[in-house]
Amino acid sequence: MSLLQLSESTEMYLKAMVELGLSNVVSIGRLAERLNVTPVSANEMVRRLGDQGLLTHTPYKGVSLTDKGREAACDVVRRQRLWEVFLYEHLHIEWAKLYELACSLEHATAPEVTEALAAFLDDPKFCPRGNPIPAADGTFQPLDGHPLSTASVGETMEVLAINATTTDVLKYLQERGILPGQTIRVLEAAPLQGPLTLKVGEKEVALGLSLAEFVIVKTE
Amino acid sequence: MSLLQLSESTEMYLKAMVELGLSNVVSIGRLAERLNVTPVSANEMVRRLGDQGLLTHTPYKGVSLTDKGREAACDVVRRQRLWEVFLYEHLHIEWAKLYELACSLEHATAPEVTEALAAFLDDPKFCPRGNPIPAADGTFQPLDGHPLSTASVGETMEVLAINATTTDVLKYLQERGILPGQTIRVLEAAPLQGPLTLKVGEKEVALGLSLAEFVIVKTE
DNA sequence: TGGAATAATAAGGTCAGCCATAACATTTTG
DNA sequence: CAAAATGTTATGGCTGACCTTATTATTCCA
Ligand SMILES: [Mn+2]
Ligand SMILES: [Mn+2]
Ligand SMILES: [Mn+2]
Ligand SMILES: [Mn+2]
Numbered sequence A, B: 001m002s003l004l005q006l007s008e009s010t011e012m013y014l015k016a017m018v019e020l021g022l023s024n025v026v027s028i029g030r031l032a033e034r035l036n037v038t039p040v041s042a043n044e045m046v047r048r049l050g051d052q053g054l055l056t057h058t059p060y061k062g063v064s065l066t067d068k069g070r071e072a073a074c075d076v077v078r079r080q081r082l083w084e085v086f087l088y089e090h091l092h093i094e095w096a097k098l099y100e101l102a103c104s105l106e107h108a109t110a111p112e113v114t115e116a117l118a119a120f121l122d123d124p125k126f127c128p129r130g131n132p133i134p135a136a137d138g139t140f141q142p143l144d145g146h147p148l149s150t151a152s153v154g155e156t157m158e159v160l161a162i163n164a165t166t167t168d169v170l171k172y173l174q175e176r177g178i179l180p181g182q183t184i185r186v187l188e189a190a191p192l193q194g195p196l197t198l199k200v201g202e203k204e205v206a207l208g209l210s211l212a213e214f215v216i217v218k219t220e
Numbered sequence C: 001t002g003g004a005a006t007a008a009t010a011a012g013g014t015c016a017g018c019c020a021t022a023a024c025a026t027t028t029t030g
Numbered sequence D: 001c002a003a004a005a006t007g008t009t010a011t012g013g014c015t016g017a018c019c020t021t022a023t024t025a026t027t028c029c030a
Helices: A008-019 A028-035 A039-051 A067-089 A095-108 A111-120 A167-175 B008-019 B028-035 B039-051 B067-089 B095-108 B111-120 B167-175
Strands: A055-058 A062-065 A156-162 A183-189 A196-200 A203-207 A215-219 B055-058 B062-065 B156-162 B183-189 B196-200 B203-207 B215-219
Touching (some): A008 A028, A008 A039, A008 A062, A008 A067, A028 A039, A028 A062, A062 A067, A095 B095, B008 B067, B039 B055, B067 B111, B095 B167
Antiparallel strands (some): A055 A062, A156 A215, B156 B215
């Protein structure tokens, strides 16, 4: 089961599928949104990836990875998250920029470089954003958590990971202390999809629901 | 003078110009050969790069870099050679594979990653193939050497650098001990563009002229 | 259950970077 | 100096990955 040579665009579609939930059926709309393309374009691309046997598309239902697609996707995610570790631990790059910078490198990384990098880094299990790194053999244990957006008032939780990708969003969360390892509590949830009011350490923080979706938490 | 966003293909054309001699006028044919495209394609591309002000093309004479092109080109070369150092010194990647592996990474490397990498590596001045690494400020001192193919019989030289790019050629030279730092002597030059016979350490080695072009030497 | 939202499909475009073939121009070399 | 080698230009073609606009199909929800 060696990995094929996939285009950068293909790899990004596959990675998005993992980021939107490895085992989820993902709607074309969500995929399009994440990848910043129109739904029509995502539709075309999904057909192409389907033809390559990387994913299956059930019309009007959504897309899911095939075994082959999942393997390739996990490999991309592995490369990205290993680079995040390197950029953070050894090059001391700003935390909020890690995703975007590693997102370029991931597509330019040959298998032997990936494995040598993993060895150099001492086989890390998590990236600096708190996400697990798929193993070399393709096994991947997603986090046992849920988005902060689904938490209820009064709940106290630990932040496991930040799933955002853009530097501005990551910076925004970082500035408010919302980082892996942090304990937070939901003080209030405004009605009509309004923001959450959180206790983050000693501070109170208001956080919009769509931002809260990026914050993966575990109830303590 | 910040660097523009150039495509991978553009960067490869620029890098080739440096590798074929920073200040040389390079024929379209040589460029095409190095980049593995047809002369017609190289011609089209040279027109595009000319329009962008990266190089100038004198019909029937050849191509040379503009100041802008040279700056961008040196930056690409810097990224590549820094990656070569990292892959070799820290990831322990096979010497012969360095060029090809770093050649992918170079295009995916943001300026802040380049500089952080340089700092991490302690600002190396040479890559493992013996080539100088352009400085962050764009200054670049090419090697003071000449191709082994132009050496005369009896000459004793030190190998400064290997300018080959493909893994197979690099492996071939490595297997014969032709590596930076090695002292070699030309024992014989066969007529009709025939091979050189070299003394490499204790061994005698026959080397074709086109391979000898990749070996940059300095007469002792 | 009907209208709104979402998704699919069709048709036609763009753009970069390649390809081939053929005709023509210039330079090099024997 | 003439022929060979090299370079240029013209045409036309291709692929991947995007786009828009418009029409049609399905699903969701009030
Ligand atoms: Mn990416
Ligand atoms: Mn390259
Ligand atoms: Mn079409
Ligand atoms: Mn055309």
